[in-house]
Amino acid sequence: MGVTRGNPILADLPMTVFDEMSGLAREHRAINLGQGFPDGPGPRPVLEKAAQAILTGNNQYPPMRGLPELRQAVARHYNARQGLDLTAEEITVTSGATEALAATILSLVQAGDEVVLVQPLYDAYAPMIRLAGGVPRFVTLKAPHWRIERADLEAAFTPRTRVLVMNNPVNPTGRVLDEAEVALLAEFCVRFDAVAICDEVWEQVVFDGARHRPLIGLPGMRERAVKIGSAGKMFGLTGWKVGWMCAAPALTAVLARAHQFLTFTTAPNLQTACAFGLDNPGDWFEAMPAGYARSRDRLTGLLQQEGFHVLPSAGTYFLSVDLAASGINLPDREFCLRAVREAGVAAIPVSAFFEEQAETSIVRLCFAKSDEVLDEGARRLSKMRG
Ligand code: PMP
Numbered sequence: 001m002g003v004t005r006g007n008p009i010l011a012d013l014p015m016t017v018f019d020e021m022s023g024l025a026r027e028h029r030a031i032n033l034g035q036g037f038p039d040g041p042g043p044r045p046v047l048e049k050a051a052q053a054i055l056t057g058n059n060q061y062p063p064m065r066g067l068p069e070l071r072q073a074v075a076r077h078y079n080a081r082q083g084l085d086l087t088a089e090e091i092t093v094t095s096g097a098t099e100a101l102a103a104t105i106l107s108l109v110q111a112g113d114e115v116v117l118v119q120p121l122y123d124a125y126a127p128m129i130r131l132a133g134g135v136p137r138f139v140t141l142k143a144p145h146w147r148i149e150r151a152d153l154e155a156a157f158t159p160r161t162r163v164l165v166m167n168n169p170v171n172p173t174g175r176v177l178d179e180a181e182v183a184l185l186a187e188f189c190v191r192f193d194a195v196a197i198c199d200e201v202w203e204q205v206v207f208d209g210a211r212h213r214p215l216i217g218l219p220g221m222r223e224r225a226v227k228i229g230s231a232g233k234m235f236g237l238t239g240w241k242v243g244w245m246c247a248a249p250a251l252t253a254v255l256a257r258a259h260q261f262l263t264f265t266t267a268p269n270l271q272t273a274c275a276f277g278l279d280n281p282g283d284w285f286e287a288m289p290a291g292y293a294r295s296r297d298r299l300t301g302l303l304q305q306e307g308f309h310v311l312p313s314a315g316t317y318f319l320s321v322d323l324a325a326s327g328i329n330l331p332d333r334e335f336c337l338r339a340v341r342e343a344g345v346a347a348i349p350v351s352a353f354f355e356e357q358a359e360t361s362i363v364r365l366c367f368a369k370s371d372e373v374l375d376e377g378a379r380r381l382s383k384m385r386g
């Protein structure tokens with residue numbers, strides 16, 4: 001029946017793989033190396049500030065665009081760490097990066113507009129674009145390098161392109177785009193007069209001295225980019241769902257129109273705590289990625305000892321295993337379903353990050369876990385080698 005089936009754009013979609021795999025992990029009491037969340041508590045002073053703000057602060061609607069102190073803290077953070085020149089007026093606080101993506105897509109994409117997307121891609125992008133009436137055009141990258149090349153963009157951009165959605169550092173591949181790739185994206189946006197939606201939620205989770213290059217900082221991009229960030233990733237508090245979108249005033253005014261009817265605001269006490277964390281980071285932004293780099297190396301070493309072929313990871317909470325190169329002839333999804341049931345480890349099939357021409361031999365593992373969990377996870381995964 002049409003009424004219960006709902007909008008076919010949504011009704012025909014699978015449920016998100018992250019929730020599916022976490023559900024299976026709970027059901028099978030498995031170690032969850034699937035959905036990306038750390039098992040550490042996060043920075044204590046930020047948690048204390050949130051608790052204090054709930055008890056003694058404002059618990060009523062904050063301003064629609066966010067608390068001034070958080071908007072100022074976000075601008076200061078980016079200006080100091082990424083060499084940008086953002087003002088507080090250019091920041092809109094959202095309920096996670098997910099809401100920022102929705103607000104940006106709904107307000108910038110109109111029926112028939114072409115939107116360029118780079119696969120593998122985060123699962124929220126394409127459905128939201130289709131809901132807005134946009135037409136996705138996919139650039140499909142190849143493992144193991146996952147590099148964006150000029151020829152890919154030449155084939156995807158057309159005179160009908162209005163928007164590019166890009167993600168850097170990249171979930172699920174763990175890549176940090178290099179200077180040439182970021183410059184290429186900027187060149188095409190300027191040439192085709194397109195707006196760039198820049199999902200940069202992993203910007204603080206980069207390893208080995210790699211540098212995050214914000215697309216909005218490139219020549220020609222300041223007025224045509226929306227930079228999206230997430231306190232969930234910055235502070236390892238993924239359940240908080242505090243995010244933000246940064247854009248020049250004219251774009252910000254458009255984005256706010258969508259934000260006001262999506263969520264209107266975000267929990268004020270969590271905003272207070274995030275502002276405090278950005279203004280008083282101590283060594284968090286150095287210690288946090290250094291800790292995850294050690295966890296990445298630990299899990300990589302353990303998996304390699306078991307004969308798994310691990311692809312490099314320069315950022316995010318994720319590394320991936322190439323099944324075929326590890327001598328495992330199972331499609332990624334089947335591997336993950338068997339791993340959670342038979343070995344007691346949840347992972348994410350990378351094919352879930354494709355809309356077409358899916359790569360089906362790679363699985364993603366989250367290493368943002370304690371040593372004991374990683375050790376046990378790797379030990380259990382070795383069962384999958386038969
Ligand atoms: N974009 C990417 C690339 C992500 O990996 C995630 C979550 N891991 C999000 C957006 C969503 O962020 P949030 O939880 O702040 O909504």
Ligand code: GLN
Pocket residue numbers: 016018019034035036037171
């Ligand atoms: N972004 C997280 C991941 O990639 C999960 C987000 C979600 O569960 N929707 O694992």
